[in-house]
Amino acid sequence: MLAGLGNPEHSLAQDIIVCINDTRIEARVLAVKATAISYQHWTGPDSSITIISTDYVRYIRYHNGTQQNFASVVPKRLSVLKERKPVNLGRNVVGIRPVDLLSINATLTYEHLFGSRRRVGLKVPLTLKLVHARAENYYSWVVYQSSSWGYYQSNKFFGTGLELNFYTGPPARFRYFFGPALQYGRFRYRSGEQYMGEADFFGLNLGKVYRYEDAVGEHVALLLNNGVRYQVGKRCVFTGEGGIGWQTKVLDKDHKNLDTEELAGSDFKIAVNLGFGYQF
Known part of the structure; x- marks a missing residue:
């Protein structure tokens, strides 16, 4: 050169x-x-x-x-000028996460890319419940899910966060990225209160009575994400990413009783997301 x-x-x-x-x-x-x-x-x-x-x-x-x-190496077809497909350098990407629809959730994302080589991206996701449903009893749900992760995904009605993505290499149609991600969400859960029933006509207690109520809990997670991004066509992009980290669920102090012991607290978290976006 x-x-x-x-x-x-x-x-x-x-x-x-x-x-x-x-x-x-x-x-x-x-x-x-x-x-x-x-x-x-x-x-x-x-x-x-x-x-x-x-x-x-x-x-x-x-x-x-x-x-x-340059050396005059004449190709077989002189009239054809071959160029690789152009790379989109737009700074804004709006997208969806279609897999969340399986949990009756709709997730939209917005990412802004920084720098002339678009090596840093700041992404904000927003999740909303499409249909309000009564929260499931945790112990009946755990038979099918075997973990509180599935319970949270199914009962989440609001979620957001902040993801900082670092892209490797120069601008290209296929890129690898990694970075930290902070998640925050609110979910419904069903708590049960146990108390002694009223006495009958003869003064005998009728036994234990259970009263169930829906309550709202909070979910916070910190993950290390990594994934790939591929440009499809001129404007469309596909992303696949996964992350590992730590999550904490905090329950309403007035509704932390029967059926909720295993739901609260902190544990290991694995997250996987697929996304489709439009870059401009």
């Missing part, structure tokens, strides 16, 4: 890429490797990054007047 590429002024000036079929591309050259050239079209600093094979380039004339020539 010529020395002119390392000049800070290079990003502010125009380069000309001349292809072997005499196509002229007004561009800002970002990197020149042995077999590929990365550049942005001359439409502004946030235009998409395109990668073209050096087999299709005759020379590059840089803004400072220098010229870099």
